[in-house]
Amino acid sequence: MTGTDQSSFLGRISIRRNQVNAMEGYHEQEIEDLELFQKQLSDRFAELLSAPDDAPTEAFLSISWIRKLVDVFLCCETECKAILLMERDAAQISKPPLDRLIPELLERVVKAMDICNAVTNGLELVRHCQKLAEIAVSALEQKPFGEGQARRAKKALVSLMSAMHVDDKESSVQKTAERSWSFGRRSGNKDRHHGHYRSLSWQVAKHWSASKQIHAMTMNLAAPRGPEASCLPAPVYILSLIIVFVMWVLIAAIPCQERSGLTTHLPINKHVNWTHSLAGIHDKIGEEWKKKEKKGMAGLLYEMQKMEKLGQSLIEFTDSYQFPGEKEKLDEVAAQVAELAEVCRRMDEGLVPLQMLIREAFHRLVRNRTEFLDVLEQGGPVV
Amino acid sequence: MDGCQSGVPTYEGDLHVVAAAHHIVKALGATKNLSDDLRKILIDLDSHLSMITSNIDSKGGRGLVDVEERLDQAERKIMRWETDPMMIWDSGPKEASDYLEAVDETGKLVDGLRGLSVHENRKQKEILHRAMNILQMAMSRLEEELIHILVRHGQQFEPKHMYSRSIRKDIVYDESFVSVEDEPIKETSSRNYSNDESGECIVDLVHADVIPDIKSIAKVMFTSNYGPEFCEAFISVQKEALEQYFSFLGTENLSIEDVLKMEWTCLSSKMNKWTWSMKIIVRVYLASEKQLCDQVLGGLGSVSSYCFLEISKATILCLLNFGEAVAMGPHRPEKLLRLLDMYETLACLLRDIDTLFSEEAGSFIQLHFHELLERLGESAIAAFEAFRVAISSNGSLYPFAGGGVHPLNKYVMNYIRMFPEYCNTLNLLLKNQHPGVADQVTEPDYGLDASLLTSCPMAYHLRSITSCLESNLHKKSQLYKDEALQHIFLMNNIHYLVQKVKGSELRLFFGDEWIRKHNAMFQQHAMNYERATWSSVVSFLKDDNPGSSSMSKSTFKERCKGFSVAFEEVYKTQTSWSIPDPELREDLRISTSLKVVLAYRTFLGRNLAYTDDKCVKHTVEHVENSLLDLFEGSSRSLRNSRRW
Numbered sequence A: 001m002t003g004t005d006q007s008s009f010l011g012r013i014s015i016r017r018n019q020v021n022a023m024e025g026y027h028e029q030e031i032e033d034l035e036l037f038q039k040q041l042s043d044r045f046a047e048l049l050s051a052p053d054d055a056p057t058e059a060f061l062s063i064s065w066i067r068k069l070v071d072v073f074l075c076c077e078t079e080c081k082a083i084l085l086m087e088r089d090a091a092q093i094s095k096p097p098l099d100r101l102i103p104e105l106l107e108r109v110v111k112a113m114d115i116c117n118a119v120t121n122g123l124e125l126v127r128h129c130q131k132l133a134e135i136a137v138s139a140l141e142q143k144p145f146g147e148g149q150a151r152r153a154k155k156a157l158v159s160l161m162s163a164m165h166v167d168d169k170e171s172s173v174q175k176t177a178e179r180s181w182s183f184g185r186r187s188g189n190k191d192r193h194h195g196h197y198r199s200l201s202w203q204v205a206k207h208w209s210a211s212k213q214i215h216a217m218t219m220n221l222a223a224p225r226g227p228e229a230s231c232l233p234a235p236v237y238i239l240s241l242i243i244v245f246v247m248w249v250l251i252a253a254i255p256c257q258e259r260s261g262l263t264t265h266l267p268i269n270k271h272v273n274w275t276h277s278l279a280g281i282h283d284k285i286g287e288e289w290k291k292k293e294k295k296g297m298a299g300l301l302y303e304m305q306k307m308e309k310l311g312q313s314l315i316e317f318t319d320s321y322q323f324p325g326e327k328e329k330l331d332e333v334a335a336q337v338a339e340l341a342e343v344c345r346r347m348d349e350g351l352v353p354l355q356m357l358i359r360e361a362f363h364r365l366v367r368n369r370t371e372f373l374d375v376l377e378q379g380g381p382v383v
Numbered sequence B: 001m002d003g004c005q006s007g008v009p010t011y012e013g014d015l016h017v018v019a020a021a022h023h024i025v026k027a028l029g030a031t032k033n034l035s036d037d038l039r040k041i042l043i044d045l046d047s048h049l050s051m052i053t054s055n056i057d058s059k060g061g062r063g064l065v066d067v068e069e070r071l072d073q074a075e076r077k078i079m080r081w082e083t084d085p086m087m088i089w090d091s092g093p094k095e096a097s098d099y100l101e102a103v104d105e106t107g108k109l110v111d112g113l114r115g116l117s118v119h120e121n122r123k124q125k126e127i128l129h130r131a132m133n134i135l136q137m138a139m140s141r142l143e144e145e146l147i148h149i150l151v152r153h154g155q156q157f158e159p160k161h162m163y164s165r166s167i168r169k170d171i172v173y174d175e176s177f178v179s180v181e182d183e184p185i186k187e188t189s190s191r192n193y194s195n196d197e198s199g200e201c202i203v204d205l206v207h208a209d210v211i212p213d214i215k216s217i218a219k220v221m222f223t224s225n226y227g228p229e230f231c232e233a234f235i236s237v238q239k240e241a242l243e244q245y246f247s248f249l250g251t252e253n254l255s256i257e258d259v260l261k262m263e264w265t266c267l268s269s270k271m272n273k274w275t276w277s278m279k280i281i282v283r284v285y286l287a288s289e290k291q292l293c294d295q296v297l298g299g300l301g302s303v304s305s306y307c308f309l310e311i312s313k314a315t316i317l318c319l320l321n322f323g324e325a326v327a328m329g330p331h332r333p334e335k336l337l338r339l340l341d342m343y344e345t346l347a348c349l350l351r352d353i354d355t356l357f358s359e360e361a362g363s364f365i366q367l368h369f370h371e372l373l374e375r376l377g378e379s380a381i382a383a384f385e386a387f388r389v390a391i392s393s394n395g396s397l398y399p400f401a402g403g404g405v406h407p408l409n410k411y412v413m414n415y416i417r418m419f420p421e422y423c424n425t426l427n428l429l430l431k432n433q434h435p436g437v438a439d440q441v442t443e444p445d446y447g448l449d450a451s452l453l454t455s456c457p458m459a460y461h462l463r464s465i466t467s468c469l470e471s472n473l474h475k476k477s478q479l480y481k482d483e484a485l486q487h488i489f490l491m492n493n494i495h496y497l498v499q500k501v502k503g504s505e506l507r508l509f510f511g512d513e514w515i516r517k518h519n520a521m522f523q524q525h526a527m528n529y530e531r532a533t534w535s536s537v538v539s540f541l542k543d544d545n546p547g548s549s550s551m552s553k554s555t556f557k558e559r560c561k562g563f564s565v566a567f568e569e570v571y572k573t574q575t576s577w578s579i580p581d582p583e584l585r586e587d588l589r590i591s592t593s594l595k596v597v598l599a600y601r602t603f604l605g606r607n608l609a610y611t612d613d614k615c616v617k618h619t620v621e622h623v624e625n626s627l628l629d630l631f632e633g634s635s636r637s638l639r640n641s642r643r644w
Helices: A003-020 A026-049 A063-085 A098-140 A147-164 A173-178 A210-218 A226-230 A233-253 A273-293 A302-320 A327-379 B002-006 B012-029 B036-058 B063-082 B093-116 B122-152 B193-197 B208-223 B227-248 B256-261 B264-297 B303-328 B333-356 B360-393 B407-416 B419-430 B457-477 B483-502 B506-539 B553-574 B582-606 B620-627
Strands: none
Touching (some): A003 A063, A098 A210, A147 A302, A147 B122, A210 A233, A302 A327, A327 B303, B036 B093, B063 B093, B093 B122, B122 B208, B122 B227, B227 B264, B256 B303, B264 B333, B303 B333, B333 B360, B360 B419, B419 B506, B483 B506, B553 B582
């Protein structure tokens, strides 16, 4: 998506509203704006859906893909808000059914803010995994390579695996206890080191659950029907759906506090043109999730999955390694190590910008909420 | 390294050169004040030279044997502990230093052998392989020892010793404007500034005795390229310790949704707790953590600040998140003081934060901090505006019974009485609100020049708040049908306003002129009251014909009766009115007395001839005494009274 696309779209609305305000045919213009907006949405999601499943860069659910998704979200948010608020009389916003729809939207916005925070925390776990993988890579790259380095790599990889497989349920202590460092034998403080989410400061709040938030956000989220489908309820619905959808994808991709039952059905109306690709992405991720959920995992982030696969294979190698090792095997491993190093590099490049982008999305939600509240206040019944 | 390979000496002379160089390096290495970088170079050089020596020797077959012997020795020392259930550093300093020495030796051997490994010497490769295995084992062990030391010698500290909590009376204000009684608020200057400003108190998060041990472990692990492992372990333990401390302070993570839905009383106490925890965490805990990181990892470049950031990030973000949630909540007037507390806390911690997170990697924390400060400032201003709006729009349908001090007035005045404590902050925040008053005062130093204070932005806003209040009170006074009661109400309320201003630091901001004006105002209302109530009553006692000595009996009778009825009526109504301030009540009674009693006495005196008549229902004393019953807030009637 390009900035010019967006600015021309916003310009169009602004000019329109100025020109035709209070003229006949205002409604037709609005319908046209809305259609144009939906067309753009459709294109953007189609582009996201068409990302390759496995590619060195830009793969489906990779860090750069998620960044694109958040970008799409930011654009939609701006445009939707333009359609809803730009040059508009506040009184229109506070009339039924909007007087109910907007507060519902704002409830979702608040939940989305918490999810942004949860995701930011989750990205810290991803970064932690990256650090462990880097230790493993540097050990495996050592020349000459010996059993000592193999053990060093294995230790880092085992920590990596358990960090990844941390069960995000607060209650399940069993799995997380094992994650304690492999050297706890003497110190007797095995159970000191809990998983990422047992660590208090990375929790959003006690008993907070990402999947429950998503579930709550889908309540009353229904596509407007009949005449409502072409006027103001439509952009409110679109904005709501996109917020829920993007948050859902983020939770699925990035480790998050308590995600069991995330496959909640999102009420995407497949009979509307613009939601085709959205539904496509939803189905694709939903299926991935079902496949992996039982195993307990760090999330569907492409890089993490790659890391998990390489990590497991390298653990097997380090387990059975004996000095000096077969040349063929060593070459194979060298390729895997290079791949793991590449994943680390991509994380190193992409995680901080992604975190910043999520932060921007958070700020945007905050501002969005303030703007709507201001409008509601203006248009609200005079007390 | 390649350069060295080609130069491996083959004859006696070179051997001497190498030996001499080795000697010098060793001597240099013994110097105390070396930078860590330089020391590392010397260590590398040292092991390299010894390797060259042994390589020269190996022509005679002796060198490698020597190396192997040294490795055997180190291995024995290291392996011994693999089966020992004791921790090394718990077993004594000698054990620890022996172990470190063995690890150091192994490291040197590895480095040296590596430097030569291009030579296809099978034996040499084998030894290197073995040495690296031993080194790995030792590193793993050191990591374990490190965690053990950090956990075992981690120190708890009680926050109370560091900071006494603000002892300001915590009045929970709420929107209902329910009357806040004046008595218990004697909080002036109870904000504990001295403690707030007294700056850092750094504590030992880990016992000072073990810092050298941790440092020596760091040194050997970093030298052997096990730095990342050291950091991982160090960060994990310290991060968890901070988290434990955080929950020990009773602070918990809250989602934004929770905060937005929270009841005000609960939120207020959480906001209080936040300001308190924020200060302790930043000023004491993080400052101490930073010191620990620097002590242990100083000289290793950015490692110290990296570890510090990783340890503290989660907790500080959690604190900031609460602040954000509070700032985005509805800007209700009752939030104002708590918001100002939070704002001031952040403002006074800004410098600390900028120092703690001065590196590039931590700059986002600085950014968050500054953003939050700005937002809290905006919220405070919004709450301030909401306060003003709430005052203007506080409406009543019915007149306030008795005409006493209205609860809104009490609420507002008791609330703004606390503003002078926040003078500097409010001035800063309000400066941009009304550019007109902005420039007059740039840096008001609160408590100094009186003429300056009355023209600062806060003074302007304070006066605008009270004028909102006054006009609302005027509106409320219109609800009384009785004009006299309108005046009593306004007199009471303006008097209260003036008293509150005079009796607190507010007087510095309102200024003498304001006080004079408002004194005159309530006095005017008192006079208006007298006129409205008593003019008609006293008019019965007036002499229509001042020339003649007395009036006719029938006129006297009629006048007397008229006066009694009017007086009884006033008595009946106005005993239920209320003037809460005893002095004001007394003053008004005296001046009423002067007017009425004097007139009555004169009236009776002039008509002495008729005074025996029973038409004189009340004696002068009766009238005088009954005036004392007015404004006590409980309705009485003269007719039913026993006193008559």
